[in-house]
Amino acid sequence: MEHITLLLGIVIITALVFDFTNGFHDTANAMATTISTGALKPKTAVAMSAVLNLVGAFMSVEVAKTISKGLVNEEGIQPEVIFAALVGAILWNLVTWLVGLPSSSSHALMGGLIGAAVASAGMGAVNGSVVVTKVLIPAIAAPLVAGFAAYLATKVTYKVGKGMGEKTSAKGYRAGQIASASLVSLAHGTNDAQKTMGIITLALVAGGALAPGSNPPVWVIVSAGLAIAMGTYLGGWRIIRTMGSGLTDLQPQQGFAAQTSAASVILASSSLGFSLSTTHACSGAVMGSGLGRKGGVVRWSTASRMFIAWGLTLPAAALVAAGAELVMRTGDIGVAGVTVFLVGSCVAIWLISRRQVVDHTNVNEVATAGAEEPGVVTTAIAAVSVPQPDLAGVAVVVGSTAAVTDEELKATIPAATTTPAAPAAAV
Secondary structure, X not given: OOOOOHHXXXXXXXXXXXXXXXXXXXXHHHHHHHHHOXXXXXXXXXXXXXXXXXXXXOOOOHHHHHHHHHOEOOOOOOHHHHHHHHHHHHHHHHHHHHOOOOOOHHHHHHHHHHHHHHHHHOHHHEOHHHHHHHHHHHHHHHHHHHHHHHHHHHHHHHHHHHHOOHHHHHHHHHHHHHHHHHHHHHHHHHHHHHHHHHHHHHHHHHOOOOOOOOOOOHHHHHHHHHHHHHHHHHOOHHHHHHHHHHOOOOOHHHHHHHHHHHHHHHHHHHHHOOOOOHHHHHHHHHHHHHHHXXXXXXXXXHHHHHHHHHHHHHHHHHHHHHHHHHXXXXXXXXXXXXHHHHHHHHHHHHHHHOOOOOOOOOOOOHHHHOOOOOXXXXXXXXXXXXXXXXXXXXXXXXXXXXXXXXXXXXXXOOHHHOOOOOOOOOO
């Protein structure tokens, strides 16, 4: 193994922590629709996704090359810069996980790397053309392409299954969902695990442990694959709830169409070396499938909050990373201070999340949790309504066709409220 200093070791461990957060933050991309439609049980779904993420990590290194050799200039980049980038990315991942918003772990990492590099060596440290062509353009194109593909796929899916019985069709598409979810998990491993491989490789080059231009060593590939697999198995249940039921109500046909479309877009981008956000692709596909079903709706209030988070990801991670890099210029004390800040922030976010636990037992309970309060009109009508007699135990059934006998009605009225019947008048 390459010669690794203490600082470089800290950077590598922090990179693997980011990879771990990437895993549970992005589990929803592959399994949210499968869990929400009941195609797989929650724990089974995340276990299957974890295994396939690990397999996918070994399939390609093209995205890793984009991160390690294309996004920033390797010359002049120090391990402290990589550490600062990871601090920004990890904190953004945890904050968005806490509020249940599916943001991009990839863009958080790249935003952190850009911010730290600029703070360290100026704007010249960033390759602007690579940022535009392989980061910004895919960020805009991915949800649009995946969403349009899912919209068309949903239309075709319902048309093809029109002659089938509802139960038969749902059962078949649940099986199809399992296959398409597996494909998304595999695609996620090929794309997102490589980003950590790239950042560790860049740190090794910056620390002098690898020659510039080197590909990720085997131990880097293995460790990154294991870290993202473990994070995936943990399950980011808050984001799974948002993706599965918060954006739209999905049927098995829609879930199949959304996952197949997203997987196709992710795999195509991985082969081209685009550092695509799997979150953008999968979220766009879910919204497209919601619009593709007749009578389907998209909850645009949730989608709007998600879009805002997407827009803030790059600049927010970049600002935190730049601040961390400036602090670490003071030397070992600065590095220690940033480390304590990162650990303390992670613990604080975890403790806040314990106030309202979301896990595999209640991940699909969004309807109960999101019950709406009575509206203004309903409240006003209730305020001016004529009070009804307070007959304890009397049930009034509106619109019921069931008959109630005199004996049953009398039995429901307390004895204290009854009076003896008057004698019948003589005829």
